[in-house]
Amino acid sequence: MKKLRILIAKVGLDGHDRGAKSVAVGLRDAGMEVIYTGIRQTAESVVSVAVQEDVDAIGISSLAGAHMTMFPKVMRLLEEKGARDIMVFGGGIIPRDDIVELKKIGVGKLFLPGTKISDVVAYLNEAFPN
Amino acid sequence: MTDNPEELNRLRKIQQGDVRTASRLIRGIEDNLPDAKTAIRRIFSHTGRAHVVGFTGAPGAGKSTLVDAMITVFRRQAKTVGVLAVDPTSPFTGGAILGDRVRMQSHAEDPGVFVRSLATRGALGGLSKAVGDAVHVMDAMGKEMIMIETVGAGQQEVDIINHSHTVIVVLIPGMGDEIQAIKAGVMEIADIFVINKADREGAGRLENELIAMLNMVSQFPGDWRPPIIRIGNLADAEAFRESVEELAVSVNDHYQRLVETGLLGDRLRRKAIMEIHEALHDAILAPVLTDLAQSGEMDRIVERILNKESDPYTIADEIARKYPTRPKKSEKE
Numbered sequence: 001m002k003k004l005r006i007l008i009a010k011v012g013l014d015g016h017d018r019g020a021k022s023v024a025v026g027l028r029d030a031g032m033e034v035i036y037t038g039i040r041q042t043a044e045s046v047v048s049v050a051v052q053e054d055v056d057a058i059g060i061s062s063l064a065g066a067h068m069t070m071f072p073k074v075m076r077l078l079e080e081k082g083a084r085d086i087m088v089f090g091g092g093i094i095p096r097d098d099i100v101e102l103k104k105i106g107v108g109k110l111f112l113p114g115t116k117i118s119d120v121v122a123y124l125n126e127a128f129p130n
Numbered sequence: 131m132t133d134n135p136e137e138l139n140r141l142r143k144i145q146q147g148d149v150r151t152a153s154r155l156i157r158g159i160e161d162n163l164p165d166a167k168t169a170i171r172r173i174f175s176h177t178g179r180a181h182v183v184g185f186t187g188a189p190g191a192g193k194s195t196l197v198d199a200m201i202t203v204f205r206r207q208a209k210t211v212g213v214l215a216v217d218p219t220s221p222f223t224g225g226a227i228l229g230d231r232v233r234m235q236s237h238a239e240d241p242g243v244f245v246r247s248l249a250t251r252g253a254l255g256g257l258s259k260a261v262g263d264a265v266h267v268m269d270a271m272g273k274e275m276i277m278i279e280t281v282g283a284g285q286q287e288v289d290i291i292n293h294s295h296t297v298i299v300v301l302i303p304g305m306g307d308e309i310q311a312i313k314a315g316v317m318e319i320a321d322i323f324v325i326n327k328a329d330r331e332g333a334g335r336l337e338n339e340l341i342a343m344l345n346m347v348s349q350f351p352g353d354w355r356p357p358i359i360r361i362g363n364l365a366d367a368e369a370f371r372e373s374v375e376e377l378a379v380s381v382n383d384h385y386q387r388l389v390e391t392g393l394l395g396d397r398l399r400r401k402a403i404m405e406i407h408e409a410l411h412d413a414i415l416a417p418v419l420t421d422l423a424q425s426g427e428m429d430r431i432v433e434r435i436l437n438k439e440s441d442p443y444t445i446a447d448e449i450a451r452k453y454p455t456r457p458k459k460s461e462k463e
Contacts, residue, residue, distance in 0.1 A: 003161065024227055031224040033226045033249050034227050034228065036232065037231060037238075038229075038232040045238035045239050049245075051153065052153055052245055053153065054157045081150070
């Protein structure tokens with residue numbers, strides 16, 4: 001039986017991980033296996049972990065405004081590692097204009113404050129049917 | 131075994147140490163995909179070189195931090211390292227949070243280190259059912275040291291002995307009557323004891339209790355009396371580093387002893403027997419159970435037992451007679 005494996009990550013100096021942890025627990029409660037790596041990770045380490053753990057998706061939480069650097073970097077590194085099939089999604093404080101830009105480079109859904117965990121679960125289950 | 135080029139390519143990539151391919155295969159083993167089993171058949175003859183070290187102990191004993199520190203030591207010795215870190219699956223939702231590697235993130239970008247988290251997925255012995263084959267995969271990749279970290283274990287989670295050459299039991303002071311709580315089971319499988327957080331009160335007493343316990347053993351296999359290694363506060367960096375190095379020396383000494391005394395062969399045999407048991411279960415029992423469930427026979431059997439028309443032993447005899455040879459599997463291989 002295939003079980004979804006999701007990496008929940010915080011990149012850079014943004015140390016606010018309450019949201020990331022809530023999402024991690026919510027996904028676990030939905031029956032997924034969640035790899036959590038803690039705060040202050042580099043884009044390189046996040047991509048490396050994603051490959052080592054063979055995750056289906058990487059969820060990045062961003063609350064400190066570094067999203068326009070971090071998401072593109074993660075996307076580029078995945079490309080370099082031949083792992084572009086790993087989906088990247090995220091959430092946090094991200095302006096709507098930026099969301100449009102990030103979508104253009106292939107980033108998946110970005111969840112904003114007020115999102116229900118069940119929305120994230122539904123999104124992932126839909127993205128990875130069966 | 132078919133010699134299809136895709137299979138051969140996968141084997142070659144794993145032998146070259148390709149993490150993506152290896153992790154994919156481990157995923158296939160966890161998900162019980164028939165094609166993963168085929169790959170393991172291929173890989174099997176390329177395994178047997180790694181030294182496998184198991185870490186077990188109560189939740190919060192510091193196993194992950196210790197494994198992290200051991201990675202550093204082995205990397206300094208220019209050895210390649212694989213880590214399998216096991217965390218529990220929720221019995222209610224089937225989900226899991228795999229967080230052991232939080233403590234090992236300083237090695238995340240080191241290509242010589244491959245850390246893979248596994249959820250127990252219902253296995254009860256402190257490990258995941260996929261551990262044995264995951265070890266084979268890392269071994270075939272050429273990892274020289276493979277460390278397995280069990281879930282926070284109590285008294286009976288002793289499956290780790292079936293998978294490791296060297297078992298390290300990690301204890302901490304201040305958990306009450308330490309030895310009493312863990313007398314049998316976990317205490318008997320240790321090749322090395324670590325008293326972690328040894329700067330805490332009660333470390334001396336714990337060590338004395340361990341010594342007294344070991345003094346009661348009349349003869350140790352291979353004359354290997356499990357050493358007791360104290361590991362202090364991580365914040366005292368120099369002392370911490372030295373004690374971890376001492377542990378690494380002990381790990382190496384233990385392996386040498388296993389080789390010199392021929393005990394290594396016993397351990398390998400033990401693992402082989404367990405692997406045969408598991409493979410037989412999958413090959414014989416699992417298809418029977420699937421067949422019974424799919425044909426609806428299982429429901430009828432359960433009814434008969436609930437109505438006291440029969441008993442489990444009689445039923446088992448009946449079923450054993452019904453499947454004299456290997457049943458034709460519902461087959462995907």
